[in-house]
Amino acid sequence: MDIKIKHLGKAYGEQQILKDFSCLFPEGKTTCIRGKSGSGKTTLLRLLLGLESPDTGEIEGMEGKKIAAVFQEDRLCENLSAASNIRMVCREPITDQQLEEAYKAVALTHIWQKPVRELSGGMRRRVSVLRALLAESDCVVMDEPLKGLDEDTKERTIKYILEKTTRKTLIFVTHEEKEERLLKADGIIEVL
Numbered sequence: 001m002d003i004k005i006k007h008l009g010k011a012y013g014e015q016q017i018l019k020d021f022s023c024l025f026p027e028g029k030t031t032c033i034r035g036k037s038g039s040g041k042t043t044l045l046r047l048l049l050g051l052e053s054p055d056t057g058e059i060e061g062m063e064g065k066k067i068a069a070v071f072q073e074d075r076l077c078e079n080l081s082a083a084s085n086i087r088m089v090c091r092e093p094i095t096d097q098q099l100e101e102a103y104k105a106v107a108l109t110h111i112w113q114k115p116v117r118e119l120s121g122g123m124r125r126r127v128s129v130l131r132a133l134l135a136e137s138d139c140v141v142m143d144e145p146l147k148g149l150d151e152d153t154k155e156r157t158i159k160y161i162l163e164k165t166t167r168k169t170l171i172f173v174t175h176e177e178k179e180e181r182l183l184k185a186d187g188i189i190e191v192l
Protein backbone atom coordinates (compact mmCIF):
# COMPACT_ATOMS: atom_id res chain seq x y z
CA MET A 1 0.00 0.00 0.00
CA ASP A 2 1.26 3.46 -0.89
CA ILE A 3 1.90 5.90 1.95
CA LYS A 4 -0.19 9.05 1.55
CA ILE A 5 0.53 12.28 3.38
CA LYS A 6 -2.53 14.48 3.25
CA HIS A 7 -2.59 18.18 4.07
CA LEU A 8 -0.19 17.84 6.98
CA GLY A 9 0.39 20.77 9.28
CA LYS A 10 2.94 20.91 12.10
CA ALA A 11 4.08 23.85 14.21
CA TYR A 12 6.47 24.08 17.15
CA GLY A 13 5.18 27.01 19.18
CA GLU A 14 4.92 29.98 16.84
CA GLN A 15 7.07 28.30 14.19
CA GLN A 16 5.05 26.70 11.41
CA ILE A 17 7.21 23.88 10.01
CA LEU A 18 4.86 22.09 7.61
CA LYS A 19 1.76 23.71 6.17
CA ASP A 20 -0.86 21.88 4.10
CA PHE A 21 1.86 19.43 3.02
CA SER A 22 0.81 16.52 0.83
CA CYS A 23 2.86 13.84 -0.91
CA LEU A 24 2.91 10.18 -1.85
CA PHE A 25 5.46 7.45 -1.18
CA PRO A 26 4.62 4.67 -3.66
CA GLU A 27 4.91 1.12 -2.35
CA GLY A 28 8.10 -0.66 -3.34
CA LYS A 29 9.70 2.49 -4.77
CA THR A 30 12.55 4.76 -3.72
CA THR A 31 11.66 8.33 -2.84
CA CYS A 32 14.24 10.93 -1.86
CA ILE A 33 13.36 13.91 0.29
CA ARG A 34 15.35 17.08 -0.16
CA GLY A 35 15.08 20.60 1.21
CA LYS A 36 17.24 23.18 2.88
CA SER A 37 18.47 22.77 6.42
CA GLY A 38 15.68 23.37 8.92
CA SER A 39 12.89 23.05 6.32
CA GLY A 40 11.23 20.15 8.15
CA LYS A 41 12.52 16.93 6.57
CA THR A 42 13.25 15.20 9.88
CA THR A 43 9.95 16.49 11.25
CA LEU A 44 8.18 14.87 8.29
CA LEU A 45 9.92 11.54 9.02
CA ARG A 46 9.08 11.77 12.72
CA LEU A 47 5.41 12.34 11.82
CA LEU A 48 5.56 9.39 9.42
CA LEU A 49 7.02 7.15 12.14
CA GLY A 50 4.42 8.28 14.67
CA LEU A 51 7.03 9.91 16.91
CA GLU A 52 5.16 13.23 16.59
CA SER A 53 1.48 13.98 16.02
CA PRO A 54 0.41 16.32 13.24
CA ASP A 55 -1.64 19.40 14.14
CA THR A 56 -3.72 18.92 11.01
CA GLY A 57 -3.97 16.43 8.18
CA GLU A 58 -3.43 12.69 8.12
CA ILE A 59 -1.10 9.91 7.08
CA GLU A 60 -2.47 6.83 5.36
CA GLY A 61 -0.81 3.51 4.60
CA MET A 62 1.40 3.04 7.66
CA GLU A 63 -0.93 0.62 9.45
CA GLY A 64 0.64 -2.81 9.89
CA LYS A 65 3.83 -1.87 8.07
CA LYS A 66 7.15 -3.02 9.48
CA ILE A 67 9.46 -0.03 9.43
CA ALA A 68 13.24 0.08 9.82
CA ALA A 69 14.86 3.46 10.34
CA VAL A 70 18.22 5.20 10.36
CA PHE A 71 18.03 8.48 12.26
CA GLN A 72 20.51 11.35 11.99
CA GLU A 73 22.03 10.08 15.22
CA ASP A 74 23.29 6.49 15.17
CA ARG A 75 21.17 5.35 18.15
CA LEU A 76 23.36 2.29 18.73
CA CYS A 77 23.88 0.46 22.02
CA GLU A 78 27.29 1.88 22.83
CA ASN A 79 28.71 -0.98 24.87
CA LEU A 80 27.72 -3.72 22.46
CA SER A 81 29.55 -4.88 19.35
CA ALA A 82 28.30 -4.15 15.83
CA ALA A 83 27.19 -7.78 15.56
CA SER A 84 25.12 -7.57 18.77
CA ASN A 85 23.58 -4.26 17.70
CA ILE A 86 22.52 -5.81 14.40
CA ARG A 87 21.43 -9.19 15.77
CA MET A 88 19.17 -7.69 18.41
CA VAL A 89 16.80 -6.33 15.75
CA CYS A 90 16.76 -9.42 13.53
CA ARG A 91 13.93 -11.84 14.12
CA GLU A 92 15.60 -14.59 12.08
CA PRO A 93 19.04 -15.74 13.26
CA ILE A 94 21.82 -14.17 11.27
CA THR A 95 25.01 -16.15 10.67
CA ASP A 96 28.58 -14.90 11.06
CA GLN A 97 29.01 -15.40 7.33
CA GLN A 98 25.99 -13.22 6.52
CA LEU A 99 27.36 -10.54 8.81
CA GLU A 100 30.81 -10.76 7.21
CA GLU A 101 29.22 -10.32 3.77
CA ALA A 102 27.28 -7.29 4.98
CA TYR A 103 30.41 -5.71 6.53
CA LYS A 104 32.34 -6.33 3.35
CA ALA A 105 29.61 -4.79 1.17
CA VAL A 106 29.89 -1.47 3.02
CA ALA A 107 33.68 -1.62 3.46
CA LEU A 108 33.52 -2.19 7.23
CA THR A 109 36.69 -3.96 8.23
CA HIS A 110 38.56 -4.58 11.46
CA ILE A 111 35.60 -3.91 13.68
CA TRP A 112 35.95 -7.32 15.33
CA GLN A 113 34.15 -7.53 18.65
CA LYS A 114 34.84 -3.95 19.66
CA PRO A 115 32.03 -2.09 21.41
CA VAL A 116 30.61 0.40 18.89
CA ARG A 117 31.68 3.33 21.10
CA GLU A 118 35.23 2.54 19.98
CA LEU A 119 34.40 2.79 16.26
CA SER A 120 34.86 5.88 14.09
CA GLY A 121 31.87 8.07 13.20
CA GLY A 122 31.71 6.69 9.66
CA MET A 123 31.91 3.11 10.90
CA ARG A 124 29.08 3.71 13.34
CA ARG A 125 26.96 5.22 10.56
CA ARG A 126 27.43 2.09 8.50
CA VAL A 127 26.56 -0.16 11.46
CA SER A 128 23.27 1.72 11.86
CA VAL A 129 22.64 1.40 8.11
CA LEU A 130 23.29 -2.36 8.25
CA ARG A 131 21.04 -2.72 11.27
CA ALA A 132 18.16 -1.12 9.34
CA LEU A 133 18.84 -3.16 6.22
CA LEU A 134 19.11 -6.55 7.94
CA ALA A 135 16.01 -6.12 10.13
CA GLU A 136 12.78 -7.50 8.71
CA SER A 137 10.82 -4.62 7.17
CA ASP A 138 8.48 -3.48 4.39
CA CYS A 139 9.64 0.11 4.51
CA VAL A 140 13.06 1.62 5.24
CA VAL A 141 13.33 5.25 6.30
CA MET A 142 16.76 6.90 6.31
CA ASP A 143 17.67 10.44 7.41
CA GLU A 144 20.98 11.48 5.80
CA PRO A 145 22.51 8.05 6.48
CA LEU A 146 25.69 8.64 4.50
CA LYS A 147 26.68 11.98 5.99
CA GLY A 148 30.42 12.14 6.55
CA LEU A 149 31.38 9.10 4.45
CA ASP A 150 33.97 9.38 1.68
CA GLU A 151 32.72 9.11 -1.91
CA ASP A 152 33.88 5.55 -2.53
CA THR A 153 32.33 4.25 0.71
CA LYS A 154 29.12 6.15 -0.08
CA GLU A 155 28.89 4.48 -3.47
CA ARG A 156 29.44 1.01 -2.03
CA THR A 157 26.93 1.61 0.74
CA ILE A 158 24.30 2.89 -1.72
CA LYS A 159 24.83 -0.20 -3.86
CA TYR A 160 24.15 -2.38 -0.82
CA ILE A 161 21.13 -0.28 0.21
CA LEU A 162 19.66 -0.82 -3.26
CA GLU A 163 20.38 -4.54 -3.11
CA LYS A 164 18.66 -4.92 0.26
CA THR A 165 15.63 -2.72 -0.47
CA THR A 166 14.44 -4.28 -3.73
CA ARG A 167 10.63 -4.31 -3.57
CA LYS A 168 10.67 -2.34 -0.31
CA THR A 169 9.52 1.24 0.10
CA LEU A 170 12.64 3.33 0.66
CA ILE A 171 12.35 6.89 1.96
CA PHE A 172 15.71 8.62 1.96
CA VAL A 173 16.57 12.16 3.08
CA THR A 174 19.64 13.63 1.42
CA HIS A 175 21.15 16.98 0.47
CA GLU A 176 23.23 15.37 -2.27
CA GLU A 177 22.05 15.15 -5.88
CA LYS A 178 24.67 12.49 -6.48
CA GLU A 179 23.09 10.26 -3.84
CA GLU A 180 19.66 10.73 -5.48
CA ARG A 181 21.19 9.70 -8.80
CA LEU A 182 23.03 6.67 -7.43
CA LEU A 183 19.88 5.56 -5.63
CA LYS A 184 18.00 5.77 -8.96
CA ALA A 185 15.22 7.50 -7.04
CA ASP A 186 11.77 6.96 -8.53
CA GLY A 187 10.59 10.23 -7.01
CA ILE A 188 11.96 13.32 -5.30
CA ILE A 189 9.98 15.31 -2.78
CA GLU A 190 11.01 18.81 -1.87
CA VAL A 191 10.24 20.16 1.59
CA LEU A 192 10.20 23.96 1.36
Ligand SMILES: Nc1ncnc2c1ncn2[C@@H]1O[C@H](COP(=O)(O)OP(=O)(O)OP(=O)(O)O)[C@@H](O)[C@H]1O
Pocket residue numbers: 012017035036037038039040041042043044
Ligand atom coordinates in the same frame (compact mmCIF):
# COMPACT_ATOMS: atom_id res chain seq x y z
N1 LIG B 1 11.10 19.19 19.16
C1 LIG B 1 11.21 20.40 18.60
N2 LIG B 1 10.84 21.51 19.28
C2 LIG B 1 10.92 22.73 18.72
N3 LIG B 1 11.36 22.98 17.47
C3 LIG B 1 11.74 21.91 16.75
C4 LIG B 1 11.67 20.58 17.27
N4 LIG B 1 12.11 19.73 16.30
C5 LIG B 1 12.43 20.50 15.24
N5 LIG B 1 12.20 21.80 15.50
C6 LIG B 1 12.41 22.91 14.57
O1 LIG B 1 11.74 22.60 13.37
C7 LIG B 1 12.49 23.06 12.23
C8 LIG B 1 12.66 21.90 11.27
O2 LIG B 1 13.56 20.95 11.86
P1 LIG B 1 13.92 19.59 11.12
O3 LIG B 1 14.87 18.87 11.98
O4 LIG B 1 12.67 18.90 10.71
O5 LIG B 1 14.65 20.16 9.80
P2 LIG B 1 15.46 19.41 8.66
O6 LIG B 1 14.90 19.84 7.34
O7 LIG B 1 15.49 17.95 8.91
O8 LIG B 1 16.92 20.04 8.84
P3 LIG B 1 18.41 19.45 8.57
O9 LIG B 1 18.55 19.33 7.07
O10 LIG B 1 19.29 20.51 9.14
O11 LIG B 1 18.51 18.14 9.28
C9 LIG B 1 13.79 23.64 12.79
O12 LIG B 1 13.66 25.04 12.83
C10 LIG B 1 13.88 23.07 14.18
O13 LIG B 1 14.53 23.95 15.06
